[in-house]
Amino acid sequence: MKLRTKYLLFVIILHLIALVLTWFIFAQKRIYFIVSEVFIIISIIIAWNLYLQLIRPLKSLMQGVDAIKDRDFNVKFLPTGKYEIDQLIGVYNQMIDHLRTERTLQEEQHFFLEKLIYTSPTGIIILDYDGNIKQINPKAMQILSINEEELINRSINDLPDAFIKHIKELHSGETKTIKLGGATTYKLQRAQFIDQGFSRDFIMIEELTAEILAAEKNVYGKVIRMMAHEVNNTIGPVNSIIQSALKTNNLWEGHHSDSLKDAMQVALDRNQNLNLFMRNFADLVKLPAANKKRIDLNQLLISVSRLMQIKASEKDIKLELEITDEPFYVSADEQQMDQALINIVKNAIEAVEQKGSVKFTTNIRSRQLVITDNGKGITIEQSEQLFTPFYTTKKDGQGIGLTLVREILVNHGFEFSLKTIKEKQTEFTIVFK
Structure with missing residues (x-):
């Protein structure tokens, strides 16, 4: 009542x-x-x-x-x-003013947070109470290569496979660094916030490629320069002594020393190979800035395919060109891009065991080059180590081929990836900006 x-x-x-x-x-x-x-x-x-x-x-x-x-x-x-009623009305009006101010402040903060999330260079995925995706910002969509409509209100398990595996292993408050596509490094972080008294999760995906590449180059650059200095200081005088000894005929007169001369020649050749080995490493560190000019990528691909045709024919590998009829102009250093493409094609040929194919496909609209081989492919363990300095799966490899490719493409500002799409289909993709 x-x-x-x-x-x-x-x-x-x-x-x-x-x-x-x-x-x-x-x-x-x-x-x-x-x-x-x-x-x-x-x-x-x-x-x-x-x-x-x-x-x-x-x-x-x-x-x-x-x-x-x-x-x-x-x-x-x-x-x-x-009097009494006016006091009550006064308290009510003050409370309403305070609530209105608080609501305005919350709306402003919410709007600011929305803009911050939307423009953040870090990928952000916000989950609802059931673990479904409630919000995703443009950077996260770019990293995942998927539209917002395809993810909203769907489970986190619907994310691309490469991310599902790592995100599912993350607990709240944990951080993990992963490498995808061989070249791109991401930091994954899962945390919680309180919304209306309930705990909700959000996931941050931050690309660390540039920072890691700079740190790696700084470290291995110092190591290579130190090694090159010590090797050159040792090999130079030793080779000079050996060459002088070999050219001094009176040292060998009256002696049966052919085997010794042969051994010294072998030592000289080995020293020359070591010197060449170190020069290759030094070239990686001394890579000059890209001298960009307007070049036709299609013509460059034709030139590279002709150059690599002999090596491909040794394994009965067919080089296929699916390039556009019209020129595909890009801004790049022609010599460096030529060097990068040769290394990419060389690796593709070596990945094919016998009677395979290496295909070049260009797309002017998406400004992409895709080099596809039907070799043995890349395992998950290998994909996490690709483009890492000194890492190689070849018996006699030095581990600098893909590192050099990485340095050239990064210096040009081109996006790239190397991954096995399915069995007998590995793609090296370059996106030209």
Whole structure:
């Protein structure tokens, strides 16, 4: 029962009782009865005025309560002239002003957070309470190569396979560094925030490729320079002594020393090979800045395929060109790109065991070059080590071929990846900006 109903019932019952009592007490004395009735009427009027002064303002305040429930913080009340009610109205109006200010501040913060997430260079995926994807920013969509409509309200398990494996292993508060496509390194981090009293997860995907490449180059550059310095300082004098000894004929007159001369010649040749070996490493460190010019990529591919044709024919491998008829112009250093493409094709040929194919495909619209081979492919373990300095799967490899390719393409600002799409199909993709 509402307060105003209780109040009205109380006033009515009280005055009925007073009316009945005055009837029995003053029924014989009409003047007293009339006076008592007048007092009762005055009491009713006073009670009604109190009702208007107390209950009606409270009823108005209840409308304010309903407005708060509806999150409408614009409803305010004017003073009534009654001290107690005006105090209550003042407190209510202050509370409404505070709530409106807080809501405006929250909306501004929410808008700022939305813009921050949207423009963040870090990929961000926000999950709902059930672990489904609630929000994803453009950077995350770019990394995952998928549209927002394909992910929203779907499970985290619907992410590309390469990410599922690593994200599922992450617990809240953990961070993990992974390498995908052989060249790109990402840092995955899973954390939680409280939303409406419940815990929700979010995942951050940050690309670390540039920082890691710079750190790697700084480290292996120092090592190579130190090794080259020591090797050259040793090989130079030793080779000079051996060559002088071999050219001094009187040292060998009257002696059966052909085997010794042969051994010294072998040592000289081995030193020359070691010197060449170190020069290859030094070239990796001393790679000059790209001298970019407008070149036709299609013509460069034709030149590379002709150069590598002899090596491919030794294993009965067919080089296929699926290039556009019109020129495919890119801004690049022709010598460096030629060097990079030769290394890529050489690796593709070596990956094919026998009677295979290496195909060049260009797409001007997407500005892509894809070099495909049907070799044995790349394992997951190998894909995480590709483009790492000194890493090689070849018996006599030095581990600098793909590193050199990486340095050239990074210096040009071209995006690239090397991955096995399916059995007998490995693709090296370059995106020209």
